[in-house]
Amino acid sequence: MSISEEKKTAVPLEKMKWMYSEMVKIRYYEDQMVEVYSEGKAPVFNIGAGTVPGEMHLATGQEPAAVGMCAHLTKEDTVTAPHRPHHHAIAKGVDLKKMTAEIFGRKTGLGKGKGGHMHLFDPAVKFSCGGIVAAGIPHAAGAAMAARMKGTDAVAVAFIGEGAANAGAFHETLNLAALWNLPLIVVVEDNAYGISVPKKASTSVESNDKRAGAYGIAGAYVKDNDPVAMYKASEEAVTRARDGQGPTIIEIETYRFLGHFQGDPELYRDKEEVPGLRQQDPILKLKKQLLDSGMEDAEIEKMEKAAKQEVDEAYEFARNSEFPEADDALRDVFTS
Amino acid sequence: METAKKRMLSGNKAMAEAISQEMERDPNVFVLGEDIGKYGGIFGSTQGLIETYGPERVLDTPISETAFIGAAIGAAAEGMRPVAELMFVDFFGVCMDQIYNHMAKIPYMSGGNVKLPMVLMTAVGGGYNDAAQHSQTLYATFAHLPGMKVVAPSTPYDLKGMMTSAIRDDNPVVFMFHKSLQGLGWMDQLDEAVGNVPEEAYTVPLDKAAVVREGNDVTIVGIQMMTHYAVQAAEKLAEEGIEAEVIDLRSLAPIDKDTILTSLKKTGRLLVVDEDYLSYGMTAEIAAIAAEEALYDLEAPVRRVAVPDVPLPYSSVLEDFVIPGKEKIYEEVKSLLEEG
Ligand SMILES: Cc1ncc(C[n+]2csc(CCOP(=O)(O)OP(=O)(O)O)c2C)c(N)n1
Numbered sequence A: 001m002s003i004s005e006e007k008k009t010a011v012p013l014e015k016m017k018w019m020y021s022e023m024v025k026i027r028y029y030e031d032q033m034v035e036v037y038s039e040g041k042a043p044v045f046n047i048g049a050g051t052v053p054g055e056m057h058l059a060t061g062q063e064p065a066a067v068g069m070c071a072h073l074t075k076e077d078t079v080t081a082p083h084r085p086h087h088h089a090i091a092k093g094v095d096l097k098k099m100t101a102e103i104f105g106r107k108t109g110l111g112k113g114k115g116g117h118m119h120l121f122d123p124a125v126k127f128s129c130g131g132i133v134a135a136g137i138p139h140a141a142g143a144a145m146a147a148r149m150k151g152t153d154a155v156a157v158a159f160i161g162e163g164a165a166n167a168g169a170f171h172e173t174l175n176l177a178a179l180w181n182l183p184l185i186v187v188v189e190d191n192a193y194g195i196s197v198p199k200k201a202s203t204s205v206e207s208n209d210k211r212a213g214a215y216g217i218a219g220a221y222v223k224d225n226d227p228v229a230m231y232k233a234s235e236e237a238v239t240r241a242r243d244g245q246g247p248t249i250i251e252i253e254t255y256r257f258l259g260h261f262q263g264d265p266e267l268y269r270d271k272e273e274v275p276g277l278r279q280q281d282p283i284l285k286l287k288k289q290l291l292d293s294g295m296e297d298a299e300i301e302k303m304e305k306a307a308k309q310e311v312d313e314a315y316e317f318a319r320n321s322e323f324p325e326a327d328d329a330l331r332d333v334f335t336s
Numbered sequence B: 001m002e003t004a005k006k007r008m009l010s011g012n013k014a015m016a017e018a019i020s021q022e023m024e025r026d027p028n029v030f031v032l033g034e035d036i037g038k039y040g041g042i043f044g045s046t047q048g049l050i051e052t053y054g055p056e057r058v059l060d061t062p063i064s065e066t067a068f069i070g071a072a073i074g075a076a077a078e079g080m081r082p083v084a085e086l087m088f089v090d091f092f093g094v095c096m097d098q099i100y101n102h103m104a105k106i107p108y109m110s111g112g113n114v115k116l117p118m119v120l121m122t123a124v125g126g127g128y129n130d131a132a133q134h135s136q137t138l139y140a141t142f143a144h145l146p147g148m149k150v151v152a153p154s155t156p157y158d159l160k161g162m163m164t165s166a167i168r169d170d171n172p173v174v175f176m177f178h179k180s181l182q183g184l185g186w187m188d189q190l191d192e193a194v195g196n197v198p199e200e201a202y203t204v205p206l207d208k209a210a211v212v213r214e215g216n217d218v219t220i221v222g223i224q225m226m227t228h229y230a231v232q233a234a235e236k237l238a239e240e241g242i243e244a245e246v247i248d249l250r251s252l253a254p255i256d257k258d259t260i261l262t263s264l265k266k267t268g269r270l271l272v273v274d275e276d277y278l279s280y281g282m283t284a285e286i287a288a289i290a291a292e293e294a295l296y297d298l299e300a301p302v303r304r305v306a307v308p309d310v311p312l313p314y315s316s317v318l319e320d321f322v323i324p325g326k327e328k329i330y331e332e333v334k335s336l337l338e339e340g
């Protein structure tokens, strides 16, 4: 590699700092959610009780996929996310206060308390997510179509889990997106499990970037949950899409530090697995890279503090917000 | 004489026992679905099966509902007796073509020459803040479409007996179990989720409603959670001297008109309660039966209580408002009795 090429692929320090602070924010957000979710669920766990009831799928450990990709997106680009959406939402710049209020079921939430944690919609930054596996992939393709029809250079990114790559919607959409040469990127987060089913028991290929060949599109693989490698793979894919060169599948090897949902007994995996994964915390790795690049401890600490403060403010906003009125349930079936 | 000690089981253990006994009895029975192996089914309906019958007959599938439900149909046509689990009924959208255009129609289109002895079991119900895509019952969506038996048992006894009948039936049976009635450790602990279940295999018919409480003043028809709430409301009404008859519908298709009509003759008043959407649903069907076949037995117009035609909202305040509870049933009966 020539020096000029190396320069081109080096990640700008500003982007590294952004990714780091977003990862810290996501991690802290999820750590707080673990606490809040457990409020009112002890001594007996009851999914429908407490400050935040319902299912809760957290993304602790999966931060690199979201930040590596979203570092290249603006609010004009679309992101669709699955049932595990907080890291994508935060990295895409979703209003953190309204998102948290939604998860708390409050009137001030993104969906006035109607959606909850799996159903977050922030059209201001073109973000959505949903609870039906793989359903967001065609929505992203549609957003990519709309961008092209409107003559903008916006792209659309569908984040999915590796389990979703076995759904019909994945295969149908990729064929269609390839055929129509859409500016679509599908990011497959391989956290090794779809609930309890290990990837090798559900997927006929080793990694889903290999499936790109079947559609005649580009594929990339990012190993070791590495945010910098994810940044680079995403840069290529986004550039390709913006230049009208068609879709890409990126698969990233990532880690699910927690259960599928909070309350998952996790009897299907070895007790030693998570402590092992925690040893390879991507946040600590990126921090080391920042220090190596000459950043001062104090400056990093300042970034961390700012990120956490934003999260604290969001939780405070949510907690202090009002609940909807009961008969608000009857509104919004049709928009006015 | 010593009476045999009653054996108590949770809803999900009762279901798993039925499947296990049928797997033992008939080598053609096998189970497939998401997380039904080691996990034992997200709602526990397949617990212990993989340990006994191994991964050849208890198959964890990819998240590919069209493929595995379609494959169950293909295997059933070859004489196998698959039990396929669609994890939440809400996911029907990704595989309804297989369910409705194929599973439900092939026996008919073949003039009865192709049998599809399969069970599609699926979890239904809300009340625990799982929001619009994970809380529906969709009873009527399935019951509306000819070609499938659709059942929704309310007790561990019926869960076992009706599962046994469903597996032995030569027709496709959609078997809906209610999440709250499975006896799951991570949900609300309901007394109704545990009950007496005999150890030996037995069957409960797939076309009979059950009168679960007798009374002369009003008939309340419900299914699953709504049956239980109706019984609770009836107990409160009894303190005021009002005797409600409560019918647990159990089978949506075919529907047991006789049990409903017999009760109506006696009470002359009808309230139908449903955890599904109000319009075009089970409440409308039963109201139509009353109008067509028991109009002159009625002393007052039929009442219906159901989800008021909105998707299930997330926030507790909103969800509690749209899903009927025992208070709502109690009030509705009181006001019904003031009429006519
Ligand atoms: C169509 C559909 N089928 C099944 C489910 C139930 N379900 C929710 S998440 C999940 C596993 C998803 O695995 P993966 O895509 O790898 O995402 P992860 O949970 O690992 O982030 C399943 C089976 C669903 N929500 N939608």
Ligand SMILES: [Mg+2]
Pocket (backbone or CB within 6 Å): A161, A162, A163, A189, A190, A191, A192, A193, A194, A195
């Ligand atoms: Mg996964």
